[in-house]
Amino acid sequence: MKAKVYLKMLACLVGLLTFYSCNNDLEQDKNASVEAQQVQNGQEVSLQENAYADYLELMKSLNSSPTRSMSTAEIPAYYGGCYINDDGNLVVLVKKGEGVSVPKTRAALSRSTIYESCQYSYKELQQVVEDIRQKALEGNNFLYQNVTIYGISEKENIVEVGLLHKNSSTIQEFKKKICDSNKIKFVNCGKIILNDGIDCAGEIKTIRDGKTHNASIGYRAKDKNGNIGIVTAGHFIKVNDILKDSANVEIGKCLYSKEEYYVDAAFCSITSKKHAPTNKIKFMKDLQKDTLSIALAQPPKGSWINMVGMVSKRSSGTIFNASYDVPNSAQKTIYKDVILAKYTSNSGDSGGIVYALTKATNTRYTVGINLGRITYNGITYGACIKAYLINQTFGLTRY
Numbered sequence: 001m002k003a004k005v006y007l008k009m010l011a012c013l014v015g016l017l018t019f020y021s022c023n024n025d026l027e028q029d030k031n032a033s034v035e036a037q038q039v040q041n042g043q044e045v046s047l048q049e050n051a052y053a054d055y056l057e058l059m060k061s062l063n064s065s066p067t068r069s070m071s072t073a074e075i076p077a078y079y080g081g082c083y084i085n086d087d088g089n090l091v092v093l094v095k096k097g098e099g100v101s102v103p104k105t106r107a108a109l110s111r112s113t114i115y116e117s118c119q120y121s122y123k124e125l126q127q128v129v130e131d132i133r134q135k136a137l138e139g140n141n142f143l144y145q146n147v148t149i150y151g152i153s154e155k156e157n158i159v160e161v162g163l164l165h166k167n168s169s170t171i172q173e174f175k176k177k178i179c180d181s182n183k184i185k186f187v188n189c190g191k192i193i194l195n196d197g198i199d200c201a202g203e204i205k206t207i208r209d210g211k212t213h214n215a216s217i218g219y220r221a222k223d224k225n226g227n228i229g230i231v232t233a234g235h236f237i238k239v240n241d242i243l244k245d246s247a248n249v250e251i252g253k254c255l256y257s258k259e260e261y262y263v264d265a266a267f268c269s270i271t272s273k274k275h276a277p278t279n280k281i282k283f284m285k286d287l288q289k290d291t292l293s294i295a296l297a298q299p300p301k302g303s304w305i306n307m308v309g310m311v312s313k314r315s316s317g318t319i320f321n322a323s324y325d326v327p328n329s330a331q332k333t334i335y336k337d338v339i340l341a342k343y344t345s346n347s348g349d350s351g352g353i354v355y356a357l358t359k360a361t362n363t364r365y366t367v368g369i370n371l372g373r374i375t376y377n378g379i380t381y382g383a384c385i386k387a388y389l390i391n392q393t394f395g396l397t398r399y
Contacts, residue, residue, distance in 0.1 A: 043314075043316065044284075044290075044306055044314060044316065044357060045304040045306060045316040045357065046304060046357045046358060046359040047299060047303055047304055047305075047356050047357060047358055048084050048088035048089075048302075048303065048304065049358050049359070049360055050088070050089075050110060050112065051084045051088055051089055051090040051112075051302075051303075052084075052090075052299060052303060052356075052358070053110075054090040054109045054110050054112075054113050055082065055084070055090055055299070055300050055303075057108040057109055058082060058090070058092065058108075058109065060108070061108060062074070062075055062076070062079065066295075066296040066297050066298045066365075066388060068388060075121075075122050075123050075126075077095065077098050077121055077123070078094050078095055078098035078121070079092075079093070079094070079095070079121060079122050079123075080093030080094060080095050080118035080120060080121055080122055080125075080154075080157055081093045081118070081122050081125075081152065081154030081155075081157060082154060082300055082301075083154050083155045083300050083301035083302045084300055084301065084302030084303050084318075085114070085302060086302075089112050089113065089114050090109070090112075090113050090114070090300075091113075091114045091115070091116055091155075092109075092113060092114070092115050092116070093115075093116050093117075093118040093122075093154065093157055094115055094116070094117060094118065095117075095118055095119070095120065095121045096117050096118070096119065098121070118157040119157060120157055120158075120183055122152070122154075124183065125152045125157070125158070125159050125183055126152065128159045128179060128181050128183050128184065129150065129151060129152060129159055129325070131178075131179045131181075132147075132150050132159075132161070132178055132179050132325070133325060133334065133336075135177075135178050135179070136325070136327055136333075136334045137334070139332045140177065140178065142173060142174070142177045142178065143177075143178055143327060144327055144329040144332050145164075145329065146163055146164055146165070146170055146173075146174070147161060147162065147163060147164075147174070147178070147327055148162045148163070148164060148189040148190060148191050148326070148327065149161075149162035149189050149324050149325070149326050149327070149374065149376070150162065150324065150325050150327075151321060151323050151324035151325055151338075152323065153185070153321060154300070154301055154321075154322070155301060155302075156185065158183060158184070158185045159181070159183050159184045159185070160184075160185050160186075160187055160321075160324075161174065161184055161185070161186050161187070162186075162187050162188070162189025162376065163186055163187070163188065163189065164189070164190065164191055166186050166187065166188045171186055174186075187376065187377050188377055188378075189374065189375070189376050189377070190374075190375050191329060198217060198230065198245065198251065198270070198275050198276075198277055198278065199217065199278050199280040199281060199282045199287070200217055200218065200219055200220070200278075200279065200280065200281045200282065200292050200308065200353040201216050201217060201281055201282040201283065201308035201309055201310060201313075201352050201353055202216070202217045202245075202246070202282050202310065203215075203216065203217075203245070203246040203310040203348070204216070204217055204230075204232060204236075204243055204244065204245060204246070204251075204268075204351075205243075205244040205245070205246070205248065206236065206237045206241045206242060206243055206244060206254075207241075207242070207244075208237075208238065208241055213236055213237070214236075214310070214348045215232050215233050215236035215237070215310075215348065215350045215351040216232065216308075216309040216310045216311075216348060216349055216350060216351045216352035216353075216370070217230050217231075217232060217351065217352075217353070218230065218231040218232050218233075218265075218351045218352065218353050218368075218369035218370075219231050219279075219292060219353055219366055219369070219387065219398065220277040220278065220279055220292075220398070220399065221267065221391065221396040221397060221398055221399065222396065222397055222399055223255065223256075223267060223269075223394065223395055223396055223397075224395045224397075227255060227269040228269065228270060228276075228277060228399075229252060229255070229267055229268050229269040229270045229277060230252075230267075230268055230270065230277050231265060231266070231267055231351070231369060231387075231390055231396070232265070232266050232268065232350070232351030232369065233264060233265065233266065233350040233351035233369065233370075233371065234257045234258045234259040234263065234264040234265045234266045235259045235264055235350065236266065236350055236351055237254045237257055237266050237268065238254060238257050238266075239254050239255065239256065239257050240253060240254060241253070241254045241257075242254075243268045243270075245275065249272070249275075250272065251270055251271070251272040251275040252268045252269050252270040252271045252272065252275075253268060253269055253271065254266055254267070254268045255267055255268065255269050256393075256394045258393060259328065259331065260328065260331050260333035261333055261334075261393075262334065262335060262336035262337070262389060262393065263335065263336070263385055263389055263390055263393050264335055264371055264385055265369060265385055265390040265393070265394070266351075267394050267396060278291075279291045279292040279293075279294070280292075281308055281353060281355075281364070282308060282310075282313075283308055283313045283314050284314075289362070290362065290364070291364065292353060292355060292364050292366060293355075293363050293364050293365050293366060294366065294398035294399060295363070295365050295366065295398075296365060296366050296367070296387050296388050296391075296398070297355075297356045297365035297366065297367050298322065298367070298386060298388065299319060299322070299356050299367065300319070300322050301319050301320070301321055301322050302318055302319060303318065303319050303356065304316060304317070304318055304356070304357075305317065305318075305319060305339075305341055305343070305354055305355065305356050305367055305384075306343070306354070306355055306356070306357060306364075307341075307343040307344075307345065307349070307352055307353070307354045307370050307382055307384070308352055308353050308355075309345070309346065309348065309349025309350075309351075309352030309353075309370055310348050310349065310352065311346040311347055311348040311349050312343075312344045312345060312346045312349050312352075315343040315344040315345070315382070316343055317341045317342030317343035317344075317381075317382065318341065318342055319339055319340070319341045319342075320340040320341060320342060320376070320379075320381050321339070321340045322339055323337050323338070323339070324337075324338045324339075324340060325337075325338070326338050326374075326383070335371070335385065336389065337386050337389055338371065338383050338384065338385060338386075339354070339367070339368065339383065339384040339386065340374055340376065340381040340382070340383055340384075341354075341381060341382050341383075341384065342381055342382070343381075343382040344382065345370055345372055345373040345382040345383070349370050350370060350371065350372065351369050351370065352369065352370040353366070353369060353370075354367045354368045354369060354370055354382075354384045355367050366387045366398060367384060367386065367387060368384040368385050368386040368387045368389075368390070369384065369385050369387070369390070370382060370383070370384055371383040371384060371385050
């Protein structure tokens with residue numbers, strides 16, 4: 001059992017789903033989850049600002065940033081992960097026996113920071129994730145037929161693997177064909193099913209195969225060639241498809257689109273002079289003042305984030321997990337570094353903006369775009385593709 005010790009006591013520390021795309025009817029959760037909280041009345045919710053400030057300082061000490069994945073950082077041996085607890089405090093996990101290294105970073109963190117001892121380092125858990133990811137990249141049939149999600153649960157200090165059918169037979173086959181590690185916990189999850197002045201979260205359309213497909217605008221960006229446009233869901237629109245507004249007026253064309261190799265996203269150039277992309281967010285009280293920041297953020301587990309889509313309008317919830325891989329069995333590829341959070345996602349919300357608010361400065365950091373929803377152990381969560389990964393993939397810049 002994890003031992004909780006406040007920062008001032010550090011010296012005493014020994015040695016630290018069915019995934020639904022947005023065209024399915026929303027399932028109502030019958031059970032309240034202590035792992036994540038949700039606001040259902042459409043109110044905008046701010047990050048736990050003090051804890052988030054501590055988190056940023058911690059990430060800085062780990063040479064990590066909002067523009068790259070934690071897996072690329074130089075992670076110290078003591079570090080086991082972190083999350084924000086229900087009281088709004090940052091919790092840092094420290095591997096048992098490695099606590100002597102912690103004082104190097106504690107000076108930058110507030111006295112409310114909590115430390116928990118844990119069994120495994122983040123590096124050890126990340127290696128298990130990399131082993132599973134390698135099997136996915138090799139196109140392993142068993143993985144794509146049985147595994148729906150996998151990644152590090154920082155609060156549990158374990159690698160979680162979601163199976164379509166969690167039984168002893170499937171688990172033994174996983175250990176034999178994918179990875180046999182005592183650092184893995186198996187859970188029940190459903191498989192991925194893909195579907196289907198302009199402001200963030202505004203309605204957009206395209207026509208493909210004789211059918212009209214709807215989605216939401218994510219955020220404004222420009223590519224390395226100077227094309228200005230918007231980011232939205234990759235499963236919504238393909239390269240060279242024509243982009244239309246809610247009134248079926250042609251406003252642009254899709255230049256890049258992917259629903260493989262880590263992202264489900266698309267970039268569409270806006271060619272209509274009457275439709276300039278903005279950083280305004282639909283459904284806000286003050287469209288001129290409450291705009292989307294060009295700065296990116298990767299908040300940890302437990303942080304409050306907001307999603308705005310054309311159907312659900314505004315929905316808020318805490319992050320259940322900040323980084324999962326989600327296999328796409330149809331294309332034998334994976335979506336990487338996906339956020340699961342307790343916000344509502346409905347038909348037409350695909351591509352909608354996901355952001356993190358700090359009320360003190362009225363700043364809305366760009367987190368990513370909405371992908372859909374996942375039912376994980378009976379609890380439904382929204383899923384988000386991170387902005388930093390989209391921008392890296394397409395060579396985009398926020399402006």
